[in-house]
Amino acid sequence: MTQQMAYRPRRSVLYMPSSNERALEKAKTLPVDALILDLEDAVAPDAKDAARENACAAARSGDYGRRELTIRVNGLGSQWHDADLAAAAAAGPDAIVVPKVNSADEVRLLVAAMEAAGAPDHTRLWAMVETPVAVLHAEEIARASDRLACLVLGTNDLYKEIGATFAPGRAAIATSLQLALLAARAAGVAVVDGVFNDVKDGHGFLAEARQGREWGFDGKTLIHPGQVEPANDVFAPSAAQVEDARAVIDAFEQAQAQGRGVATLNGRLIENLHVDTAQKVLATAEAIAALS
Structure with missing residues (x-):
C-alpha cells in the first residue's frame, strides 16, 4: 500500500561529523533543511563513543530549531551498530539514518530494534540505498514499514559497488538513481540524492543538483555548508x-x-x-x- 506522507522540505541535507563539537555548534546557524549527525564514515574508530554522546545530546537539546535532526548510525553487523541504534532511539531525533539497508527484512529488524529501545513515534527511519542489491529491492525496502520516511542515495558506495568511474552527468549510476526514485514515489516516501564530492567545484555541484531536481529528487545530501544555499535554491520552486x-x-x-x-x-x-x-x-x- 502506498504511503502518503505530509510534505516536509528536505532540499538540503547536510552530513555533520558528530565527533566535531564546533561543527555541531555551527549547524545551529545554517539555513539547512535537515542535518545528518554522522557516527559512521566521518568518525574515526577511537572517536565513536564520544560522537554517539554528542549526537544524542544534540538530539535532546532542542537547540536546532526547525531543522530536521537525524542521526546516522553505524551499519548492521558493525561492532558499534547495536549501541548506536539503542542510544539514538532513546534520544528521539527526527529520524535515524541507517547505511546499506539491503532488504525489507532489514527494515523490519531495524524498526523492531528502534521500538524496543523506546524510540518515540516521531522518530522515523531513513534507509540508505548504496548497493546493487538495495537498488534492485528498493520498492520492497520503501514499503516495508510505515516508520520509514525517506530513502537516501549513497552514490559514492554505488560507484564502488558497481565498479564504475565517476563522470559528469552520472551516466554510470543513472539507472540506479532512477530506480530508487521510482521506488520511493511508488511507496509514497521521500527520496534524497547523493553527495557531490568536490566542494570547490560550485558549477559542477549546481549541474548535479539541477539534474537531481529535474529527475524528481526532493533534495540533495551535502558535505559542506557552502553547498546549503545553492541546494535550497535549486530544489525550491522559482x-x-x-x-x-x-x-x-x-x-x-x-x-x-x-x-x-x-x-x-x-x-x-x-x-x-x-x-x-x-x-x-x-x-x-x-x-x-x-x-x-
Missing part, C-alpha cells in the same frame, strides 16, 4: 513557477465553472494532472516559506 501554478489553477477553476473539463492557458491544454502538479508546487513553496 517565483515564476509559483506564479504559473496559480495561473493553472485559476484557469482550470474558471473552465469548470463554465462546465468544461479542460482549460487552456497561453495555448497550453490544462487537465486535472496539471492542476495536481500546480497544487504540489504551491504546497512546496508554502512549506518552504513556513521555515523562515
Whole structure:
C-alpha cells in the first residue's frame, strides 16, 4: 500500500561529523533543511563513543530549531551498530539514518530494534540505498514499514559497488538513481540524492543538483555548508513557477465553472494532472516559506 506522507522540505541535507563539537555548534546557524549527525564514515574508530554522546545530546537539546535532526548510525553487523541504534532511539531525533539497508527484512529488524529501545513515534527511519542489491529491492525496502520516511542515495558506495568511474552527468549510476526514485514515489516516501564530492567545484555541484531536481529528487545530501544555499535554491520552486501554478489553477477553476473539463492557458491544454502538479508546487513553496 502506498504511503502518503505530509510534505516536509528536505532540499538540503547536510552530513555533520558528530565527533566535531564546533561543527555541531555551527549547524545551529545554517539555513539547512535537515542535518545528518554522522557516527559512521566521518568518525574515526577511537572517536565513536564520544560522537554517539554528542549526537544524542544534540538530539535532546532542542537547540536546532526547525531543522530536521537525524542521526546516522553505524551499519548492521558493525561492532558499534547495536549501541548506536539503542542510544539514538532513546534520544528521539527526527529520524535515524541507517547505511546499506539491503532488504525489507532489514527494515523490519531495524524498526523492531528502534521500538524496543523506546524510540518515540516521531522518530522515523531513513534507509540508505548504496548497493546493487538495495537498488534492485528498493520498492520492497520503501514499503516495508510505515516508520520509514525517506530513502537516501549513497552514490559514492554505488560507484564502488558497481565498479564504475565517476563522470559528469552520472551516466554510470543513472539507472540506479532512477530506480530508487521510482521506488520511493511508488511507496509514497521521500527520496534524497547523493553527495557531490568536490566542494570547490560550485558549477559542477549546481549541474548535479539541477539534474537531481529535474529527475524528481526532493533534495540533495551535502558535505559542506557552502553547498546549503545553492541546494535550497535549486530544489525550491522559482517565483515564476509559483506564479504559473496559480495561473493553472485559476484557469482550470474558471473552465469548470463554465462546465468544461479542460482549460487552456497561453495555448497550453490544462487537465486535472496539471492542476495536481500546480497544487504540489504551491504546497512546496508554502512549506518552504513556513521555515523562515
